[in-house]
Amino acid sequence: MAHVRNNEPPPFPAAVVMVPLPLQGHLNQLLHLSRLVSDRNVPVHFISTTTHCRQAKFRVQGWDPLKVATIHFHELKTPNFVSPKPNPNSTIKFPSHLQPLCEVTTQLRHPVASLLRKLSATTRRLVIIHDSLMGSVIQDFVSLPNAESYTFHSVSAFTILLYTLKNIRKQFDNITDSVVLTYAHLSFEDCFTAEFKKFTAMQHDYAKLNSGRIYNSCRIMEQPMLDLLENEERNRNKTLWALGPFNPLDIIRTTKGEKGYKCLKWLDTQEPNTVIFVSFGTTTSLTKEQITEIAIGLETSEQKFIWALRDADKGDVFDEYITVELPKGYEERIKGRGLVVREWAPQLEILAHRATGGFMSHCGWNSCMESISMGVPIVAWPMHSDQPTNSVLITNILKVGVTVRDWKWRDEIVVAEDVEKAVRILMATKDGEETRRRAVEIGDGVRKSVKEDGDSWLQLQSFIDHISR
Structure with missing residues (x-):
């Protein structure tokens, strides 16, 4: 005692x-x-x-x-x-x-x-x-x-x-x-x-x-x-x-060394709601084939994007991690319209930025809450754990997102055309505008709470x- x-x-x-x-x-x-x-x-x-x-x-x-x-x-x-x-x-x-x-x-x-x-x-x-x-x-x-x-x-x-x-x-x-x-x-x-x-x-x-x-x-x-x-x-x-x-909810921008985060400075040069942020969290590992399909889909969507591309965390995140490879010449082709971030990406600050208009996400709950609280709609692509049910909540119940792939097709690779379609729907259609309006509305309510x-x-x-x- x-x-x-x-x-x-x-x-x-x-x-x-x-x-x-x-x-x-x-x-x-x-x-x-x-x-x-x-x-x-x-x-x-x-x-x-x-x-x-x-x-x-x-x-x-x-x-x-x-x-x-x-x-x-x-x-x-x-x-x-x-x-x-x-x-x-x-x-x-x-x-x-x-x-x-x-x-x-x-x-x-x-x-x-x-x-x-x-x-x-x-x-x-x-x-x-x-x-x-x-x-x-x-x-x-x-x-x-x-x-x-x-x-x-x-x-x-x-x-x-x-x-x-x-x-x-x-x-x-x-x-x-x-x-x-x-x-x-x-x-x-x-x-x-x-x-x-x-x-x-x-x-x-x-x-x-x-x-x-x-x-x-x-x-x-x-x-x-x-x-x-x-x-x-x-x-x-x-x-x-x-x-x-x-x-x-009131984000104070952090800096990384004297130069700050490159991706945030890049966002500063973009128009409001024109960039989709792509990140599948810290526990997702994608095959080389799937990464290639995502890369092509983002490129052909003709939408601006930031892609946080890292391998999944290990038990000690400070251990060396594997650099994920992209198709040869890809980053040069997308220069000016897309940005690949290989270091730790400041997700919350990216979502809070005025230029960010969408978030392609695995729908981990941490990411869902951050995105909704910032009024950013989601392109849902669940991978495991609670993510499939979270994606249903996001897309079907709250109606603040669209789906890349239904969970029942989880064993199949998602092709570039499906990635391109989902991105275009959210970022460049009237349906996407309505989804964004709904996300902003719920986000406002969350912030008031x-x-x-x-x-x-x-x-x-x-x-x-x-x-x-």
Whole structure:
């Protein structure tokens, strides 16, 4: 049991501990949430490995975590592990090369428990916000009388609702919402490997220890889904908090060295809404053949574009990565109209730029939230994980995007003509204009929700009041 010297009350009514899964989309979201919580005068302790704390700080955009005195980074060590190279030829596109990293994170349990014991003595209430895939790592918080935990889901409420209903075999008879019923048939087939499903099931088992769940979402986007999930939590005497968007909305441009990011300077020379940003996230590996088809499709679309072309992250993103090859002479041919970015691309700042009018994306939830919050419509091309369900939410429900390829054709290569068609529809047709208008409208609503007395603002204040009680 934690004790405070001389029976004096701890200096803080509450302190928050963030425990992300050490993959980019998870690290980034919880680091952004750390900013929101610390802005409400609550100290935050961000826990990860030495490499992944560095990764989170290096890649974050829109603010500088090193300038926030109330965010404390705790760097822990894991045993050495083998980090295989990404395999673009894998039948299932899930990044199984990151499975060893996920498995080794379970070894953080004891150092995390030790740190939690120390932190519990510094605060009246210790609040752990942990990634849903880090449940086993934080399980020892139950031995601390002043600690409680909240599970953070790094995916959409829509995805979690469908996943929950399928996995607990709950009947759909008691659900009347037409949005949910329409898409109740969606399958998670080929979204994950068997090994990752096993890992996920084991981690989710620890959710029974929590006091509620947190989503990077808001009701203007996912009202029906959040309401159903909230009712489910209420039945368990737990609470749901929709605190999104986590990412900053007033973007302060960062610089890379003295010259700054080349792609942002290039965007400065373009007209509003004329450039499509192409990026498939940090865990996608594409075959050489597929890369060639994308390259030709972008070129023949005759639209301006920025293409972030990198191989998928390995367990340590600072290791050497493979340079992806393009057709000979390609970059010379597209010069002036297209730009290929091979280093880390400042995605949030690109999406916030006035010249960006579209985003061809894998539909990872982090990317979806960033794009929607900036009012940028999406060309949806899901690859694995929660991305197929997110793409349905984007294109069919919110109607802020168009589809490159339906998930049922996931085993087939997407040819250049399909890439060209999707880009043209979004960037050069009346239908595309309507999709952009809708994206701007929802984006405006999302941004209003985080302002004082907006829904997300009130949710965050309610959460802070709750943990500071």
